[in-house]
Amino acid sequence: MVECINGCGGMAPTHYEGVEIDVCGTCSGVWLDFGELTEIVETRDASWSANVIEKTLASLGGKGVPAEERERELTCRVCSLALPASNYQTNSGVIVNACPDGHGVWLDSGELETLQIYMERWQDIAARDSGQYQDLLRQIEADYAEKEKQSLREGPAYFDFINIFINRLINLME
Numbered sequence: 001m002v003e004c005i006n007g008c009g010g011m012a013p014t015h016y017e018g019v020e021i022d023v024c025g026t027c028s029g030v031w032l033d034f035g036e037l038t039e040i041v042e043t044r045d046a047s048w049s050a051n052v053i054e055k056t057l058a059s060l061g062g063k064g065v066p067a068e069e070r071e072r073e074l075t076c077r078v079c080s081l082a083l084p085a086s087n088y089q090t091n092s093g094v095i096v097n098a099c100p101d102g103h104g105v106w107l108d109s110g111e112l113e114t115l116q117i118y119m120e121r122w123q124d125i126a127a128r129d130s131g132q133y134q135d136l137l138r139q140i141e142a143d144y145a146e147k148e149k150q151s152l153r154e155g156p157a158y159f160d161f162i163n164i165f166i167n168r169l170i171n172l173m174e
C-alpha cells in the first residue's frame with residue numbers, strides 16, 4: 001500500500017473521473033501522478049451545484065504562497081525530492097505541491113475539487129468566447145510546440161496546452 005506523504009499511513013486507490021488516484025483515508029489528501037491532473041480537468045463527470053461553484057470561486061484568488069504552506073516538508077513519493085508549494089496557475093489561490101521533476105502533485109483535502117471548479121470556469125469562458133481568442137490560441141500553439149522541443153522537465157501542468165491557454169486568458173482578463 002502506498003503511504004500518505006502527509007505522514008498519516010496508507011492511501012487507497014480510488015477511481016475518480018476515469019483515473020485511478022490515491023486518496024488518504026485519514027487526511028483526504030490526494031496524490032496525482034504525472035498527467036492525471038490534466039485528465040481529471042479534461043473529464044467533466046463530476047458536477048457541483050451553482051451554490052458550491054459560486055462559493056468556491058469567491059473563496060479563491062491571490063498571488064503568492066502563505067508562509068505556513070512554504071514551511072511544510074512534503075517529499076515526492078517517487079524521487080524523494082522536496083515538493084515546493086506553488087500557487088496553481090500563478091494566481092488561482094489554490095496551493096499545490098508539485099515534484100520539480102514532474103512525477104506528480106500533492107493536493108490537500110478539497111483542493112482537487114476546487115481546482116476542477118476553477119479550471120472548468122475558464123474552460124467554459126474559453127469555449128464561449130473562442131472566436132474572440134483565435135489569435136491567442138494560434139500564438140500559444142506555436143509557443144507550445146517550441147517549448148515542447150526545448151525541455152520536458154518543467155512539470156506536467158506547464159506543458160499542458162489547455163492550462164497554458166487558460167492561464168493566458170486569465171492574465172488577459174485581469
Ligand SMILES: [Zn+2]
Binds near residue numbers: 008026
Ligand atoms: Zn494523509
Ligand SMILES: [Zn+2]
Binds near residue numbers: 077078079101103104
Ligand atoms: Zn519526484
